Amino acid sequence: MAKALYIVIFSQGKWWVDFEGRAHGPHPTREVAALEARNQAQFSAHMDRPCEVLVPDAGGRYWVVWDSRDAGAGVPHAVSGTRTAA
16 A cells, blocks of 8 residues: 655645645644644554655754654654553
8 A cells, every 4th residue: 555645734824734636724833833734644554555754844854753663653652661550
């Protein structure tokens, strides 16, 4: 199965999430668009589709900010080395 790419773009003065040629938005900030992209990617990851979220920095260079392979297939996990009992 092909990797799903969720790409945050700036167009017409707003931020959008592009997924397979379809724009989702607009969003007021890059951060809000990135969170929406991650939410959409997590949904796809739960259906066993590998996903990445790409977001541009201030210079226009794109970075992978979320990857389903590193996120337990979309399941949130602790970022610290220690885990606490719930």
